[in-house]
Amino acid sequence: MSPLLLSLMIIALMLALMGLRVPIAVAMFVAGAVGYVLQAGWGPFSNFLNSLAFARLANYELSVIPLFILMGHFATQGGISKALFGFASAVMSRFKGGLAMATVLASAAFGAICGSSVATAATITSVALPELTRHGYSGRLATGTLAAGGTLGILIPPSVPLVIYAILAEQNIAKLFAAAFVPGIIAMLGYMIAIAVYVRLVPGHAPDNDTPLNPSQGDRSNPLATQALRGVVPIALVFLAVFGGIYGGWFTPTEGAAVGAAATLGVALLKGELNFVKLKYCFYATAQGSAMIFLIFLGADLMNSALALTQVPNQLAAVVQSWGLSPLWVVSSILLFYVVLGSVMDELSMLLLTIPIFFPLVIGLDFGMPPESVGIWFGIMVLMTVGFGLLAPPVGLNVYVVNSLAPGVPIAESYRGVLPFLVSDVLRTLLLLFFPGISLWLVKFIT
Numbered sequence: 001m002s003p004l005l006l007s008l009m010i011i012a013l014m015l016a017l018m019g020l021r022v023p024i025a026v027a028m029f030v031a032g033a034v035g036y037v038l039q040a041g042w043g044p045f046s047n048f049l050n051s052l053a054f055a056r057l058a059n060y061e062l063s064v065i066p067l068f069i070l071m072g073h074f075a076t077q078g079g080i081s082k083a084l085f086g087f088a089s090a091v092m093s094r095f096k097g098g099l100a101m102a103t104v105l106a107s108a109a110f111g112a113i114c115g116s117s118v119a120t121a122a123t124i125t126s127v128a129l130p131e132l133t134r135h136g137y138s139g140r141l142a143t144g145t146l147a148a149g150g151t152l153g154i155l156i157p158p159s160v161p162l163v164i165y166a167i168l169a170e171q172n173i174a175k176l177f178a179a180a181f182v183p184g185i186i187a188m189l190g191y192m193i194a195i196a197v198y199v200r201l202v203p204g205h206a207p208d209n210d211t212p213l214n215p216s217q218g219d220r221s222n223p224l225a226t227q228a229l230r231g232v233v234p235i236a237l238v239f240l241a242v243f244g245g246i247y248g249g250w251f252t253p254t255e256g257a258a259v260g261a262a263a264t265l266g267v268a269l270l271k272g273e274l275n276f277v278k279l280k281y282c283f284y285a286t287a288q289g290s291a292m293i294f295l296i297f298l299g300a301d302l303m304n305s306a307l308a309l310t311q312v313p314n315q316l317a318a319v320v321q322s323w324g325l326s327p328l329w330v331v332s333s334i335l336l337f338y339v340v341l342g343s344v345m346d347e348l349s350m351l352l353l354t355i356p357i358f359f360p361l362v363i364g365l366d367f368g369m370p371p372e373s374v375g376i377w378f379g380i381m382v383l384m385t386v387g388f389g390l391l392a393p394p395v396g397l398n399v400y401v402v403n404s405l406a407p408g409v410p411i412a413e414s415y416r417g418v419l420p421f422l423v424s425d426v427l428r429t430l431l432l433l434f435f436p437g438i439s440l441w442l443v444k445f446i447t
Contacts, residue, residue: 003310010035028299035306066290067257072114073282078268087232097199097206100145101192103128107149108188115158121150138205139409144417147398151387156184165379168355173253178442190424238263300352327365342389380439391418
């Protein structure tokens with residue numbers, strides 16, 4: 001069997017198992033195991049398995065993943081999303097479509113202490129959807145806004161997919177977080193602009209003006225009400241403590257994740273909404289989520305090792321470089337591939353499976369930048385595309401999550417609702433693709 005045919009067989013087996021609803025970690029593990037045994041035999045395969053788990057999971061930097069997940073669960077269960085949405089609605093209530101813009105603003109703020117797209121979408125939906133419905137927003141605009149806003153959970157640091165990329169590509173986590181800030185803010189502003197344009201071009205989906213969440217949070221003449229502002233001060237302090245400490249050189253990103261988790265727990269306890277049952281759930285859900293990610297790590301490692309034995313990834317890189325294509329065309333093709341792959345695979349699995357193949361190819365191209373800058377910029381481009389995959393049909397995981405929490409709204413309406421945000425995503429991706437300096441601007445200030 002030729003190496004190319006064997007590689008295609010491994011990938012086809014993985015996709016077939018996924019089609020049969022086998023967990024993706026198991027699908028990758030089985031496909032990788034079959035490919036490895038066919039090439040090397042049972043003896044080498046057994047030796048490889050003997051050290052696989054320790055070699056992967058003994059990595060100290062992996063501890064940042066459960067810590068950021070725990071931080072997000074403390075924020076979710078501690079009622080922090082309510083304070084963020086209350087403040088955002090007080091700020092944005094004067095504008096047409098203001099409550100939908102407030103949803104985006106709250107999603108961005110919550111994402112800055114969560115790091116998960118699905119968690120951000122589900123949490124903000126539980127708080128914002130009843131208010132959006134009560135104020136007369138259509139199901140299309142409400143669910144589309146919530147699904148799009150959820151993607152800010154991974155676009156604005158901390159971001160679990162960005163941490164995984166940093167580990168796989170051996171890039172500096174702090175520099176990647178810095179590089180993601182400006183694109184994340186651009187994403188937030190782009191979504192708010194998309195809402196402003198949509199409610200004017202397509203009337204009937206939003207009221208002419210919004211009122212604050214409740215009278216105690218202010219009126220139209222005083223949107224920055226004292227109560228709403230007081231509610232977000234502790235959250236802002238947590239954010240400043242984590243990222244100020246990381247970039248101030250006081251602690252590493254892993255230590256910053258621990259500080260953030262502890263500080264978020266303190267804020268949740270002070271708010272009085274985190275009881276013992278919720279506290280147990282936070283630790284249980286963190287263990288469950290971390291175990292899922294680490295199992296995907298092991299499955300992807302085995303599959304990537306089987307593919308590496310075929311030498312096809314190296315041959316593919318050599319072939320692409322021999323074509324003499326523009327580096328931007330190569331990266332554009334990879335990003336389009338991610339969009340297609342996102343229709344059948346979640347973002348973590350995509351990164352774990354493809355970065356070991358694509359990263360060496362991209363880093364070997366001449367972009368007129370140092371290799372470290374290329375690695376950081378490519379990571380941001382991949383992150384932007386992953387966010388696109390969370391919205392785009394036919395899957396769009398965020399759309400499914402939000403729609404499941406919005407009874408009475410057809411899934412087709414939710415997909416129509418995300419179309420303006422997908423246009424914003426395309427424009428932002430093109431901007432970052434042709435102007436890498438936007439992503440790298442903050443990185444130059446980090447030593």
